[in-house]
Amino acid sequence: MAEALTSEQILEAAQRVLRRFGPAKATVVDVARALGVSHGSVYRHFPSKLALRDAVLRRWLEHAHAPVTLAARAGGPAPARLRNWLATLFDTKRHKACDDPELFATYSALVAGTSGVIADHVAEMIAQIAGILRDGIEAGEFTPVADVELTARAVLDATTRFHNPVFATRWTQDGIDKAFDATCDLVLKGLSS
Amino acid sequence: MAEALTSEQILEAAQRVLRRFGPAKATVVDVARALGVSHGSVYRHFPSKLALRDAVLRRWLEHAHAPVTLAARAGGPAPARLRNWLATLFDTKRHKACDDPELFATYSALVAGTSGVIADHVAEMIAQIAGILRDGIEAGEFTPVADVELTARAVLDATTRFHNPVFATRWTQDGIDKAFDATCDLVLKGLSS
Numbered sequence: 001m002a003e004a005l006t007s008e009q010i011l012e013a014a015q016r017v018l019r020r021f022g023p024a025k026a027t028v029v030d031v032a033r034a035l036g037v038s039h040g041s042v043y044r045h046f047p048s049k050l051a052l053r054d055a056v057l058r059r060w061l062e063h064a065h066a067p068v069t070l071a072a073r074a075g076g077p078a079p080a081r082l083r084n085w086l087a088t089l090f091d092t093k094r095h096k097a098c099d100d101p102e103l104f105a106t107y108s109a110l111v112a113g114t115s116g117v118i119a120d121h122v123a124e125m126i127a128q129i130a131g132i133l134r135d136g137i138e139a140g141e142f143t144p145v146a147d148v149e150l151t152a153r154a155v156l157d158a159t160t161r162f163h164n165p166v167f168a169t170r171w172t173q174d175g176i177d178k179a180f181d182a183t184c185d186l187v188l189k190g191l192s193s
Numbered sequence: 194m195a196e197a198l199t200s201e202q203i204l205e206a207a208q209r210v211l212r213r214f215g216p217a218k219a220t221v222v223d224v225a226r227a228l229g230v231s232h233g234s235v236y237r238h239f240p241s242k243l244a245l246r247d248a249v250l251r252r253w254l255e256h257a258h259a260p261v262t263l264a265a266r267a268g269g270p271a272p273a274r275l276r277n278w279l280a281t282l283f284d285t286k287r288h289k290a291c292d293d294p295e296l297f298a299t300y301s302a303l304v305a306g307t308s309g310v311i312a313d314h315v316a317e318m319i320a321q322i323a324g325i326l327r328d329g330i331e332a333g334e335f336t337p338v339a340d341v342e343l344t345a346r347a348v349l350d351a352t353t354r355f356h357n358p359v360f361a362t363r364w365t366q367d368g369i370d371k372a373f374d375a376t377c378d379l380v381l382k383g384l385s386s
Binding site: 143147150151153154155157158159160161166178179182183185186187188189190191 | 336340343344346347348350351352353354359360371372375376378379380381382383384
């Protein structure tokens with residue numbers, strides 16, 4: 001079995017172990033035991049517990065963020081694309097938080113113990129927004145700005161309330177969709193030409 | 194001493210006790226002991242531990258927010274007033290968080306245990322922003338909006354990153370002022386006529 005062991009199998013097992021024991025208690029030995037292999041077999045794929053945790057988090061973020069990445073690549077006018085991108089980000093996060101709160105809490109706790117993975121993820125989100133902004137500026141739909149990356153970060157910051165997991169408990173509150181729309185209106189008017 | 198005991202003395206003592214023992218462990222008996230009075234004397238002013246905690250939090254928020262309230266009442270063009278209001282809110286919170294992180298953490302923990310006080314505080318902040326928006330709309334500096342309160346809430350939401358205590362650890366990061374300015378630019382352009 002050890003020979004045929006894939007990274008993907010390890011990452012799936014690690015997610016199950018993390019959910020069961022929590023990020024503070026889960027060990028590489030627990031993951032190896034869940035797979036019926038030696039911990040050496042796990043270490044051949046991931047050199048440390050931190051490397052394994054980072055890989056689990058990166059995989060989860062990529063899966064979770066897939067619909068958002070698709071939204072970034074959609075066609076059509078940039079203002080509608082940006083609004084759809086922000087709505088998809090909010091919906092995706094909200095569903096993750098509501099459909100499986102236990103797993104969402106596990107990952108929110110994991111995030112606290114890693115920094116590089118989240119920094120990369122934030123950079124990727126800013127790049128997706130910046131891409132939409134550039135298209136919109138080129139098409140005359142958005143006002144040209146001195147620093148597209150800085151403005152993209154401002155768009156992400158201005159909508160923090162609707163994607164940062166620290167606000168997850170409020171995503172089911174009455175009026176949250178109205179609040180989201182109002183913030184999007186403000187941001188999109190702030191970008192418009 | 195019990196006869197001369199004022200609510201203000203109790204609130205000051207309660208703040209010291211909260212800082213020392215933390216919100217989870219501090220009791221009304223600890224506050225009474227710090228003042229050298231019976232806990233009955235404290236209960237004459239505040240009928241429950243919760244009432245005392247709420248009063249401590251309300252007092253702290255009022256003190257902390259005083260410069261922001263002043264900024265709301267300043268004269269001049271509404272866009273400059275709103276930017277100044279947001280900057281004052283950010284500066285005030287940042288100073289509170291950096292100058293006395295222990296007390297700031299104590300109050301952030303207190304906030305988690307109360308809801309009415311924070312709801313009132315948020316309503317007051319929205320009212321201050323709405324007041325500036327109304328002046329700006331009347332003067333033709335801001336675009337008229339269908340629902341001024343909703344837009345005021347969107348302004349507060351869009352700047353969450355720069356006033357919500359959950360982000361306090363990032364307020365000393367490099368580039369935070371640039372990020373704040375970029376978000377304000379976006380918001381103000383979103384409001385402008």
